[in-house]
Structures are given as structure tokens and as C-alpha cells.
Amino acid sequence: MSKFDYDLIIIGAGVGGHGAALHAVKMGLKTAIIEAGDMGGTCVNRGCIPSKALLAASGKVRELSHNEHLQSMGVNVGGVSFDRKLIADHANDLVAKIQGDLTNSLKRLKVDIIKGWGKVLASQKVGVITDNGEKVFTTKEIMLCPGSTPFVPRGVEVDGKTVYTSDQAVKLESLPQWIAIIGSGYIGLEFADVYTALGSEITMIEALDQLMPTFDPDIAKIAEKVLINSRDIETYTGVFATKVTPGNPVSIELTDAKTKEVVEILEVDACLVATGRIPATKNLGLENLGVETERGFIPVNDKMQVLKNGEVVPHLWAVGDANGKMMLAHAASGQGIIAVENMCGNEKSIDYRSIPAAAFTHPEISYVGLSEPQAKELGKNEGFEVATAKTFFKGNSKALAEKETDGIAKVIYRKDTGELLGVHIIGIHASDLIQEAANAIANRESVHQLAFNIHAHPTLSEVLDEAYKRAS
Incomplete structure (x- = not known):
């Protein structure tokens, strides 16, 4: 019998933790997964899955409303109507299904699911705060998969109703007539696509001098033409939303990025804060092993081993958004599998390119x-x-x-x-x-x-x- 309760304990049941757990069972490891919130993490509950459901539904509305395009193919469609609540229900139902499938796949493979807040107590020791108090488990290996949360800049007040992040936006609880979107990255663009298809007007605010700054320049140029200029979207570049106050209307103070002078006060019906994500790495017990985060991220090597002062911390791994290597759900899943391979003695690294x-x-x-x-x-x-x-x-x-x-x-x-x-x-x-x-x-x-x-x-x-x- 092993002197440990488990071969592997995974903290966080998002896509990274789930992928790691499935592969760990395949590799013969006795595995447990700890989750304080919803099974499936950000991707399933507040990210990829519900947002794609909204994009699919609103995309149908956009397509069927484009009479000129359809008529050019000989297709005539009458007036198109939609039900906001039923579109929101479509996203929520999909979340419930995927979440259930994910949970059942773990149970079927006999992965122990422990509900509570997990943290590292010492090398090869994990504590879980549950409704019934704290439990302590020993394990050969620990994998941290805590994920990330939306970044809200200083000066922005979020009330979840009139000023909100993507976490609330995927619920589509309302369709404001005029919405400001702070940030022109993937999240901002996708929600602008949903909102404009369903009839909202958009003001997009980008702090850098160009829209979509992370895109290849040729792609950004065409994206600006077909996704922004051809739609009911006005844009600001080179300005910060330095103060956002919820209410009716929402007040947004715009400050010039170079001069730091206030250039305009916008008043809109709602504001989506789409300014990126930050790692959820607080209260994981990293200090108990002397590990320090770098700008909130857990330092790891190419094998996903956690580093302390550049040296490997034995039996500790971190994958997904928390290590900041590539903040994508499928990258997290890939990292989880790589980590399991390495802990089983099969040297593997991930090719981010x-x-x-x-x-x-x-x-x-x-x-x-x-x-x-x-x-x-x-x-x-x-x-x-x-x-x-x-x-x-x-x-x-x-x-x-x-x-x-x-x-x-x-x-x-x-x-x-x-x-x-x-x-x-x-x-x-x-x-x-x-x-x-x-x-x-x-x-x-x-x-x-x-x-x-x-x-x-x-x-x-x-x-x-x-x-x-x-x-x-």
C-alpha cells in the first residue's frame, strides 16, 4: 500500500485540471481533484462555452437579417425576431450539459471530486476547507490549476448590472441600447459581434494607438473594416477609461494616454470591461513552500514544474492561466497532459508556437x-x-x-x-x-x-x- 492518500491531487477543475485528471488515470495514477466553485472553471461556465453559444445564436440573427446577402442567392426571408431570454437559456443549458459531461467523465474514471478550497500545506500535503471543516490529504504530486479572473483596471467600479465583465456578460441578462466595451482584444470583439447582431450600439475604447494590437497587422486591418467599420460601432484609441461609475446612465471618464488629460465624459447604458485576465493565484499556500509569484503568475519550466528562485520545487506543478505561458483553455489542457507525462518519468515539453x-x-x-x-x-x-x-x-x-x-x-x-x-x-x-x-x-x-x-x-x-x- 502507498504511504500517500493519492498519487496526484489537482487543485482546480477547469479545462487544465480536467485534462490532467483524465490523463493521470490513463497513466495509472490514483487521482483526486479539488474544486471550490463550478466544475469546468472559466471556460465551461463563464468563457468559451457560453460565449460560443451566444455567438452561434446571434450569428443566425445576423445572417437571417442580412436580406441583401440572402436575396443575392435567391433566398427571401421575412422579418427576423428573437427572444433574448431564450438565447440566454441556450447558453445556460449548454453550460449545464458540458459541466455535467465533465463531472460524469471524472466520476466514471473513479477520480475523487472534493468540493472545497484547496491549498498547499507542505511538500506532498494538501488542505481542503469544506463546509464540514478542514481535511488534510497526502499526495505524491500536487498540480495547481486555479485559472484566472477578469482584470478590472483601477478606477473602474463593477456592479455586475450596468458595469460588468465577461463573467456577467455571458448570462445576457439584458440588451442595453448603447454599450461601451473597454478593450479591443478577442473578448471585446466577440461581445461586440453578439451585441451588434442583436441591435445594440457599441463604443469601443482601446488604450493603445491601434485597435486589436495583439493581432497581425494585416489581419487587424481587415478586421477593423469588416467587424467594426461596417457595423454600428464607434471607436476611441489612445485613451484610458480612467473612471467608470455604474448607474443610469453609466459615466465613463476618458483620459488621453499620452497627455493624461481628461478628453471626454461618455454616458452610456452599460459598460463591458474586457481588459484581459489575471491569474487566480492568491491563497493557494505557495508561501508554505517559499514560492513567489511573478506579477501574480506561478513560475514554471517547460515541463510545468514550479520554480523557486529558478530551481525546481519537487512534487509541485502548475498549468493553465495561472502560469501565464499561454492563456487559452486548450493550452491548459495540453499543459496538464505534459505535466502528467513528466511526473511519470516521460520527458516531454510543450511547443507553444x-x-x-x-x-x-x-x-x-x-x-x-x-x-x-x-x-x-x-x-x-x-x-x-x-x-x-x-x-x-x-x-x-x-x-x-x-x-x-x-x-x-x-x-x-x-x-x-x-x-x-x-x-x-x-x-x-x-x-x-x-x-x-x-x-x-x-x-x-x-x-x-x-x-x-x-x-x-x-x-x-x-x-x-x-x-x-x-x-x-
């Missing part, structure tokens, strides 16, 4: 690997030149058949070897198309090889086929 990401706007945006500025910086440091090739959806037979021709596919590669460094897509089904490119980057393939792959015709995947051929 080959992990894709997507925004589920209409049309979608996706990318994998490096942006053009990042690739050029790498080339400068390593002594190679970077080249790009672009293809347009308006030249793709399937996109033409769908009459969905807004968008491009852009490939970034090394001039000398042809190695694929990055792929960026905006267009119909971009989120599905990107995986092919992710697999190519994972294998460090060259555009010269990729140009000989044969794609089905007519399919949207041919936008990538054409891009590889132009590059080779």
Missing part, C-alpha cells in the same frame, strides 16, 4: 505561430530573412458559393529554408482551417513541402493551399 487560437466573430479570426513583426524580430536575432504570402477568400470557389468572401490567409515563413513560422486567417470558418497550419508548424514543415499537399476541391482549405503555393 504550434498552439492555435481563434476569435469566433463573423467572420472568424484565427492564428498560429508568429505574427510578422515577431517573425522579423526572430529573424533579426537568428540571422534569417522573413517572407510572407497572402491569398484572398474572394478567389476561393467555396467562399464564392457561400457568398462569404471577406478575408485573407497569410503565411509567414523563412526565406532560406521555407520553414513555416506563422499563419493568420480572417474569414468564414477560420477557426477550423487553422489546425492544418498548426500541425505543419508542430512538424516545422517548409512551405516547399506543403505546396505539394493536395486539398479537396472546392473547399475553404484551398486558401491555405494557394498560400503555400505562392510562397514556394
Whole structure:
């Protein structure tokens, strides 16, 4: 018999913890998972899942309301109406189903689910504060998967009703006529897509000088045209929302990012704060092992082992948003599996360059690997030149058949070897198309090889086929 209660205790049952637990059972580890809140964490309850349900429903409204587009295909549709509550129920029902499926998959594999607040007490010792007091467990390995929470800047007061984060927005409890969205990243863009489809007016506020600053410049340029300029959205760039006061109306003080002078006071019906996320790493007991966070993130190496002063802390691992390597649900799941492999003695590390990401706007945006500025910086440091090739959806037979021709596919590669460094897509089904490119980057393939792959015709995947051929 083992002297430990468990081989592995996971703190946090989000996507990262769930993926790790499933793989741990596969590897023969006796596993427990501790969760203080809702099973499934942010992704299932307040992130990916409900937001995609809202985007799917509002996307249907947008499509059926676009009479000119439908009539060009010979389709006539009468007036389109929708029920806000039923759209919200669709998202809530999906959350309940996925949450149930996730919980049942753990129970089926005999993973012990412990409800309560878990924290590290010492090496190989975990405490859980439950409704019935504190319980203490011993374990060979501890994995921290606490996730993240929305970041609310100083000066912004959130009441959850008129000023709120994505946590509340996914519930779609109201449809204000005029909404300010602070931040033009993925979260801000997706909610702008939902709200405009359902008839709201948007004011988007970005602190940096350009909208969508994290996107590849060519993608951001087209996204601004098709996702913002063509819709009922006004934008501010280079300004901070330095003071946001809930109420009717909501008051937003805008301050110039350079001069620090107040330039305008906006009064709107509601405000969504979409300024990113921060790690939920407080009260985990890290201090009991002398581990210090870096800007709130838990330092880890490529094996997902927690570090203290650059040295590995034995038997302690951290995956997902809490380590800040790549704040995506599927990255967390991948990290959890890598961590389990390493604790079982199988040396593995994660290749962040080959992990894709997507925004589920209409049309979608996706990318994998490096942006053009990042690739050029790498080339400068390593002594190679970077080249790009672009293809347009308006030249793709399937996109033409769908009459969905807004968008491009852009490939970034090394001039000398042809190695694929990055792929960026905006267009119909971009989120599905990107995986092919992710697999190519994972294998460090060259555009010269990729140009000989044969794609089905007519399919949207041919936008990538054409891009590889132009590059080779």
C-alpha cells in the first residue's frame, strides 16, 4: 500500500485540471481533484462555452437579417425576431450539459471530486476547507490549476448590472441600447459581434494607438473594416477609461494616454470591461513552500514544474492561466497532459508556437505561430530573412458559393529554408482551417513541402493551399 492518500491531487477543475485528471488515470495514477466553485472553471461556465453559444445564436440573427446577402442567392426571408431570454437559456443549458459531461467523465474514471478550497500545506500535503471543516490529504504530486479572473483596471467600479465583465456578460441578462466595451482584444470583439447582431450600439475604447494590437497587422486591418467599420460601432484609441461609475446612465471618464488629460465624459447604458485576465493565484499556500509569484503568475519550466528562485520545487506543478505561458483553455489542457507525462518519468515539453487560437466573430479570426513583426524580430536575432504570402477568400470557389468572401490567409515563413513560422486567417470558418497550419508548424514543415499537399476541391482549405503555393 502507498504511504500517500493519492498519487496526484489537482487543485482546480477547469479545462487544465480536467485534462490532467483524465490523463493521470490513463497513466495509472490514483487521482483526486479539488474544486471550490463550478466544475469546468472559466471556460465551461463563464468563457468559451457560453460565449460560443451566444455567438452561434446571434450569428443566425445576423445572417437571417442580412436580406441583401440572402436575396443575392435567391433566398427571401421575412422579418427576423428573437427572444433574448431564450438565447440566454441556450447558453445556460449548454453550460449545464458540458459541466455535467465533465463531472460524469471524472466520476466514471473513479477520480475523487472534493468540493472545497484547496491549498498547499507542505511538500506532498494538501488542505481542503469544506463546509464540514478542514481535511488534510497526502499526495505524491500536487498540480495547481486555479485559472484566472477578469482584470478590472483601477478606477473602474463593477456592479455586475450596468458595469460588468465577461463573467456577467455571458448570462445576457439584458440588451442595453448603447454599450461601451473597454478593450479591443478577442473578448471585446466577440461581445461586440453578439451585441451588434442583436441591435445594440457599441463604443469601443482601446488604450493603445491601434485597435486589436495583439493581432497581425494585416489581419487587424481587415478586421477593423469588416467587424467594426461596417457595423454600428464607434471607436476611441489612445485613451484610458480612467473612471467608470455604474448607474443610469453609466459615466465613463476618458483620459488621453499620452497627455493624461481628461478628453471626454461618455454616458452610456452599460459598460463591458474586457481588459484581459489575471491569474487566480492568491491563497493557494505557495508561501508554505517559499514560492513567489511573478506579477501574480506561478513560475514554471517547460515541463510545468514550479520554480523557486529558478530551481525546481519537487512534487509541485502548475498549468493553465495561472502560469501565464499561454492563456487559452486548450493550452491548459495540453499543459496538464505534459505535466502528467513528466511526473511519470516521460520527458516531454510543450511547443507553444504550434498552439492555435481563434476569435469566433463573423467572420472568424484565427492564428498560429508568429505574427510578422515577431517573425522579423526572430529573424533579426537568428540571422534569417522573413517572407510572407497572402491569398484572398474572394478567389476561393467555396467562399464564392457561400457568398462569404471577406478575408485573407497569410503565411509567414523563412526565406532560406521555407520553414513555416506563422499563419493568420480572417474569414468564414477560420477557426477550423487553422489546425492544418498548426500541425505543419508542430512538424516545422517548409512551405516547399506543403505546396505539394493536395486539398479537396472546392473547399475553404484551398486558401491555405494557394498560400503555400505562392510562397514556394
